[in-house]
Amino acid sequence: MTTTPDTATGTARATEYPLRRKKLRHSQGFLAFWLLAPALLAVFGVIIYPTLRTLLISFFQVDSALATSTPFVGLRNYVDVLTAHGFWSAAGRTLYFTVVSTSFELVLGLVVAGLLNARFRGRWLFRTIVVIPWALPTIVNAAMWKGIFNAQYGSLNALLTQLHLIRDYHEWLGDPNTALNMVILADVWKMTPLVAFFLLAGLTSIPTELYEAARIDRASWPQVFRSIVLPMLVPSISIVLVLRTIDAFKVFDIIYAMTRGGPVNSTQTIAFYAYTTAFSDQQFGLGSALSYVIVLAILGLTTIYLRLLRRSEMSLL
Amino acid sequence: MTIRRIHRRGALAASAALAALALAACSVTGTSGNQATGGSTGGGGQVTLNALFMKQAGYSEDDIAKMIATFEQQNPTIKVTPTFVAYEALHDKIVTSAPAGTYDVVLMDVIWPAEFASKGLIQDVSSRFPSSWKTDMLGGALSAAQYQGKYYGVPWGPSTKLFYANTDMLAKVGATTADVQTWDGVLAVAKKLKDAGVVQYPLAWSWSQAEALICDYAQLLGAFGGQFTDSSGKLVVNQGPGVAALTWMKKTLDDGLTNPASPTMLEDDVSKTMASGQAAMSLNWESTFRDLNDASISQVVGKVAVMPTPKGPSGANPGVNGSMAWAIGAKSAHPDEAWKLIEFLSSEANQDQFAVSQMPNWKASYQKADITKTNPDVFKAAGQAYDSLISRPEVPNYTQVSQILQVEIQNALLGKKTPQKAMDDAVAQANALS
Amino acid sequence: MKTRRRRYTVLVYTGVTVVSAVILAPFLWMVLASVTPQRILIARPLRWIPDQLDWSRYEQIFRGGARSVGETFRAAMVNSLVVASVTVALAMVVGTLGAYAFARLRFRFRGGVLMLFLASYMLPQIALLIPLYLILSSVGLLDNRLGLILVDLALVVPFVLWILSNYFLTIPEELEDAARVDGTTRLGALWRIVLPSARPGLFAAIMFAFLLAWDEFMYALIFTSTNASKTLPVAISEFSGRYTTDFGLVAAGGFLAALPALVVAIAFQRYVVSGLSTGAVKG
Structure with missing residues (x-):
């Protein structure tokens, strides 16, 4: 999500009628409040209390769902989280998951978007096909890939042996060296179409005059891509990056359904780690602190992304 | 309304939220009092018990439906609402539902009494536990209900x-x-x-x-x-x-x-x-x-x-000792009725009736020819195996x-x-x- | 020039074929597995095309009696349909009003409020589970569709707000001004002028909202427990859980669970690009 800029027309008009300006703003504020009230209620009516409650819990030692003695421990939960070995390995895996899945989705998404944007017969069919993974529920996607990767009857093993690429069936999800990559593969398969549609939206908004100008200049394809397409796509890319990063950082359901964090914790991401800490270990104070660390990490990453992209928008040419 | 009033509303809402937090601050988890919202008492003394079962290899959901039907017949004032979750989700379900007191009766694994008891999620039932059971039940199964010498539940089938x-x-x-x-x-x-x-x-x-x-x-x-x-x-x-x-x-x-x-x-x-x-x-x-x-x-x-x-x-x-046991949720509003249900489910008669699905935890069952012949191979193997069981660490x-x-x-x-x-x-x- | 054109065409068709194959292969295998007898499914080497079809899983799902996986699945299908459609309907109403405010009105804290909605999306659901569980329990909405709709709404509304407010910004304000000179109120203008011309944005928002609500797992996992409110993702995760690992059954259930989402996505996909495109540029 990005912030929408103030409408240029609105500001212009407001300065045109300086006398009416104040009254206008007041009446608009009144209306805006009532228009936004249902949305505010729907979202914050549900989350504001749990958010504050969890923040509060993160400063206490709560090690039972029914804890009666819950000493205040200040920032100790946060210190404990940040000094725990498990946290940093989970954070490392999450970062790996985020970076690898997001970059693959971005690159492949760009390719798919380019194809979706091309003119050819049967384009409607292609679009329909591309939508399929996006529409597939995550849990179904996870179950499907779990079947494909299955060490005993999975179709990936069958395919690779029949093509003589491997000799013995491999335990894709049982090998700590491949498990996380396999989960990433499942995630990339599902999310690339979403990314592609976002990028396609950006592509279609590039004015054709730009391409024509480039053709007159006899620019080569890589040149056109670098000097026209990429810069014009920066807004779409930044949206995709922010969205996918947030999602990847919070990733839980696909892990829960595919590996439950195993083997050897090799697929335990930070959100799953937080879930285990809170509900399996009943360390609610720690779990709450962890949740807030995740929020801070997402916030930090998002800010960095937006900064970088805004700068590159000017320097990319 | 003006912007300022909107602002004031926001402040009001915020302070209300803070007040709510402060009010409940005595219990950080937000649990209040001892009343449960799970079981409800209807008209005419009708009691509804919520029971958490496991989707398991032993007793099937059909078996359990039959048991509940019999129990409700014998106790017309008690209605039982069963919920089934997979073993992998059982522990977390018990934990997340504890503050709200959703379940009156929960099925727990042999490895959890220490945790649930020390964290106050289940009730101590030592005073209800007849001493004859301590000798009539298999020792391995009993340990699924015990922690530090106290009973926090009743075994429901030994398992190994x-x-x-x-x-x-x-x-x-x-x-x-x-x-x-x-x-x-x-x-x-x-x-x-x-x-x-x-x-x-x-x-x-x-x-x-x-x-x-x-x-x-x-x-x-x-x-x-x-x-x-x-x-x-x-x-x-x-x-x-x-x-x-x-x-x-x-x-x-x-x-x-x-x-x-x-x-x-x-x-x-x-x-x-x-x-x-x-x-x-x-x-x-x-x-x-x-x-x-x-x-x-x-x-x-x-x-x-x-x-x-x-x-x-x-x-x-x-x-390995893989027994299960029934416990009463700490916030159950109907512990007496819950105990009745547990007594019924774990009774020798009930367990014997479903011995094909799951081994009974009563020593006497293994001497009854008409029971053992329903599942002879397993009775023979299991009977020997239950003599010596190894426990996983009993720690909170x-x-x-x-x-x-x-x-x-x-x-x-x-x-x-x-x-x-x-x-x-x-x-x-x-x-x-x- | 001509050869370049040809090369381009070949490139496009190759790309389209490869991408389609990569997308379809896993999906079609799942569909095929759902009608392949278990004996063939676990055979080694795997025979890709079964010599006979096995419809028993679908029969189990459609005809299974009380306390069968079929019963659970059918109940979950109804629950998912109800939860997702009501969530989408409510989110669209609430989101349209809010989006109009963001797109057309100038008021204090506009940026701040927008940022708040964005920030709400960053919160991991785990952070809210226990307090939400307590709230739902105290108002009797645990294991209840309405309870699920309420919590799902909090996830979906920010998305709808974002898509719609970006889209509304692309609709020329002059259209509205003309109507308002004639005495139409703001809401009247929203209803009669903005909404009719915002169709692509609305459809894109509906599609996003539906897929989000249909996909939601964690709240459903924790807040539901019986057939009264259990949704498909939870039912499927139980299918593939411990005691029913017949992949054919999981595949059949998965395919059926994906169908409504596929229908919605395919029906609305052509609006998505136009519905998003403007949003992306204004981003």
Whole structure:
């Protein structure tokens, strides 16, 4: 999500009628409040209390769902989280998951978007096909890939042996060296179409005059891509990056359904780690602190992304 | 309304939220008072009990529906609403529902009483527990309801892992069940099976990163003459038997005797591997025997023998204690009615009636010919196995200890660490837990 | 020039074929597995095309009696349909009003409020589970569709707000001004002028909202427990859980669970690009 800029027309008009300006703003504020009230209620009516409650819990030692003695421990939960070995390995895996899945989705998404944007017969069919993974529920996607990767009857093993690429069936999800990559593969398969549609939206908004100008200049394809397409796509890319990063950082359901964090914790991401800490270990104070660390990490990453992209928008040419 | 008033509203809402937080601050988790919202009392003294069951291999949902129907018939004022969750989700369901007091009666695994009792999630029922039960019930099953000398529940069926062997396959290399009474014998037969090409991987195990792994390990640990903890409660699996058992497990993988997919398998996968004829021998719970002889899902009907777990070098062959027990939720509003339900479910008569699905935890049941003949093979094997059971550590933070063990055992199985190093690390981490 | 054109065409068709194959292969295998007898499914080497079809899983799902996986699945299908459609309907109403405010009105804290909605999306659901569980329990909305709709709404509304407010910005304000000179109120203008010309944006928002609500797992996992409110993702995760690992059954259930989402996505996909495109540029 990005912030929408103030409408240029609105500001212009407001300065045109300086006398009416104040009254206008007041009446608009009144209306805006009532228009936004249902949305505010729907979202914050549900989350504001749990958010504050969890923040509060993160400063206490709560090690039972029914804890009666819950000493205040200040920032100790946060210190404990940040000094725990498990946290940093989970954070490392999450970062790996985020970076690898997001970059693959971005690159492949760009390719798919380019194809979706091309003119050819049967384009409607292609679009329909591309939508399929996006529409597939995550849990179904996870179950499907779990079947494909299955060490005993999975179709990936069958395919690779029949093509003589491997000799013995491999335990894709049982090998700590491949498990996380396999989960990433499942995630990339599902999310690339979403990314592609976002990028396609950006592509279609590039004015054709730009391409024509480039053709007159006899620019080569890589040149056109670098000097026209990429810069014009920066807004779409930044949206995709922010969205996918947030999602990847919070990733839980696909892990829960595919590996439950195993083997050897090799697929335990930070959100799953937080879930285990809170509900399996009943360390609610720690779990709450962890949740807030995740929020801070997402916030930090998002800010960095937006900064970088805004700068590159000017320097990319 | 003006902006300023909107602002004021926001401030008002914020202070209201803060006040609410402050009010409930005496209990940080937000639980208030002792009243439960789960069970409700309807008109005419009608009570509704919410009971949390497990989707399990033993008693089926149909069995349980029949039990509840009988109970409701006998107790017209009590209505029982059952909820079923998978074993993997059971622990977390009990924890998340505890503050709200959703469930009056919960089914718990043998490894949880310490945690739930010490954290106050379940009620102490020692005063309700008849002393005759302490002698009439199997000892291993009783421990599923006990913590520090107090009773927090009532056992509901003992359980352990038995040893299953495909006699057809064994016969092809001239072996019989007599040859697989020890783990050394199992290895020798497995090697013959592999060399003769009868089956690519003779052994299958549930070595996934889950409690199932600890169950298999526990059984081997016992066979090697070890225990999880010493008398002071400290984990000692990094000594002799603990490391020997793990080394043995790793070796079966290295020798190609164990299905390399084992580190991704749960019990049901193991059962399916046996059922499809892709394994000759495996450990599994009692109810697997029923599944392996179900023609709709098994290709090995009538070809499988069941026996107590093989003996190890120590000569011992304890089964892992996998009993379950009923407990009353700490915030249940109807503990008396809940106890009635528990009494009924765990009664000898009720358990005997469903002995095909699940072994009873009453000693007397094993002497009744009409009961044992309903499931003779399993009764014979299980009856012996229940004589000696090995317990997993009875500590409040068991889930954490178990997770550490799962990871380190897998580290060794997958060759990332030597067995000794893995167990040293496990012990160090577990003992560092506060 | 001509060869370049040809090369381009070949490139496009190759790309389209490869991408289609990569997308379809896993999906079609799942569909095929759902009608392949278990015996063939676990055979090695795998025979890709079964010599006979096995419809028993679908029969189990459609005809299974009380306490069967079929019963659970059918109940979950109804629950998912109700929860997702009501969530989408409510989110669209609430989101349209809010989006209009963001797109057309100038008021204090506009940026701040927008940032708040964005920030709400960053919160991991785990952070809210226990307090939400207590709230739902105290108002009797645990294991209840309405309870699930309420919590899902909090996830979906920010998305709808974002898509719609970006889209509304692309609709020329002059259209409205003309109507308002004639005495139409703001809401009247929203209803009569903005909404009719915002169709692509609305459809894109509906599609996003539906897929989000249909996909939601964690709240459903924790807040539901019986057939009264359990949704498909939870039912499917139980299918593939411990005691029913017949992949064919999981595949059949998965395919059926994906169908409504596929229908919605395919029906609305052609609006998505135009519905998003403007949003992306204004971003």
